[in-house]
Amino acid sequence: RKEVEQDPGPFNVPEGATVAFNCTYSNSASQSFFWYRQDCRKEPKLLMSVYSSGNEDGRFTAQLNRASQYISLLIRDSKLSDSATYLCVVTHSNYQLIWGAGTKLIIKP
Amino acid sequence: DVKVTQSSRYLVKRTGEKVFLECVQDMDHENMFWYRQDPGLGLRLIYFSYDVKMKEKGDIPEGYSVSREKKERFSLILESASTNQTSMYLCASSSITGTGVYGYTFGSGTRLTVV
Numbered sequence: 001r002k003e004v005e006q007d008p009g010p011f012n013v014p015e016g017a018t019v020a021f022n023c024t025y026s027n028s029a030s031q032s033f034f035w036y037r038q039d040c041r042k043e044p045k046l047l048m049s050v051y052s053s054g055n056e057d058g059r060f061t062a063q064l065n066r067a068s069q070y071i072s073l074l075i076r077d078s079k080l081s082d083s084a085t086y087l088c089v090v091t092h093s094n095y096q097l098i099w100g101a102g103t104k105l106i107i108k109p
Numbered sequence: 110d111v112k113v114t115q116s117s118r119y120l121v122k123r124t125g126e127k128v129f130l131e132c133v134q135d136m137d138h139e140n141m142f143w144y145r146q147d148p149g150l151g152l153r154l155i156y157f158s159y160d161v162k163m164k165e166k167g168d169i170p171e172g173y174s175v176s177r178e179k180k181e182r183f184s185l186i187l188e189s190a191s192t193n194q195t196s197m198y199l200c201a202s203s204s205i206t207g208t209g210v211y212g213y214t215f216g217s218g219t220r221l222t223v224v
Contacts, residue, residue, distance in 0.1 A: 008149065043199055043215035044152070087151065097213070099144075101151035 003027055004090050006100040013078055014108055020074040021103045023088030030098075033064055033071045036087040038102065044087055047073075075105075083107045112136075115200050115216035122223050128187040130219050132200030138214075140203045141183035143167075143175060145196040146218075152199065158183055190223045197221075 006023045013019045025033075033050035048055065050062040050071045061074040075082055088100035116131035134141065140159050144152040144167075154167030156175040164175050172194060176184045183202075187194055197220050203213040 004151075041218075041220075043217050045215070046213065096154075099152040101149055 001026060002101075004088055004098050004100040006086075006088050006103045008101060008103060010104040010106050012106050012108060015078060015080060017078055018074065018076045019078055019105065020072055021086065021105075022070050022072045023100050023103075024068075024070045025088075025090045025098070026069065027090070027092065027098075028066075028069065030069075030090045030092060032091040033062075034089040034091075035060075035062055035071075035073050036089055038085045038087055040084075047086070078107045080107050080109060113200055113202055113214050113216040115198075115219050117219050118217065120219055120221045122187075122190050122221065124191060124223055126187075126190045126223075128190050128221070128223075130185040130187075130198055130200075130221070132183045132185070132202075132216055133181055134183075134202040134214070135181065136202060136204070136214065137180065138202035138204045139180075141177065142201040142203075143173075143183065143185045144199045144201065145169070145194075146199055147196050155185065190221075192223050195221060195223045 004025050035047040036044040037047045038044040048057050048062050050064045054063040059076045063072045083106050085102040085104045087102045090098045113134045122128050142157040143155045146152045153169050155173050156167050158164045158177040161180050174186045197218050199218045200216040
């Protein structure tokens with residue numbers, strides 16, 4: 001079993017809709033959690049951190065559920081430019097980042 | 110603008126060749142990393158370095174070696190390239206702050222094909 005698991009998708013969503021996807025992690029000692037965004041044939045870029053109390057950044061909301069060991073990302077009022085692969089990242093230490101394989105999101109006009 | 114620069118965007122090499130992938134960062138970061146990314150598998154850590162001349166194995170070091178002679182440069186070496194090393198290779202660097210993710214910057218990647 002992978003340490004960090006994501007539904008690979010693709011999620012096909014109409015423009016303007018709300019979409020959410022989860023990421024589960026197996027190591028209860030995981031310290032920090034992040035969502036990255038990766039466009040096709042580009043490098044990953046940090047989208048947002050995930051805090052215990054949940055956090056928002058514009059149309060994006062991230063949540064952490066330690067009891068069930070998952071994090072989630074919700075995108076409201078989705079735009080065509082949100083089409084990308086979303087990578088979940090979990091850290092154990094200053095050096096070690098554990099990456100999910102990503103969830104592909106396609107926003108359709 | 111801070112940068113991590115990888116020497117080649119696309120590379121085609123023959124089986125058995127020795128391959129060098131270069132990565133240079135201009136942020137004075139202590140940590141540097143080499144990943145490979147394959148469909149369905151996500152990013153897998155090959156090697157990382159937290160200081161000049163220091164290196165640590167990641168999850169999949171077999172068939173690879175690294176060199177860090179200067180702080181800004183981290184090289185990945187494929188001693189004898191094989192077709193199963195065809196992949197996207199990503200270099201990253203970070204400073205030792207917080208969890209290490211902040212300031213974690215990737216290069217634009219090298220797509221290596223071994224034929």
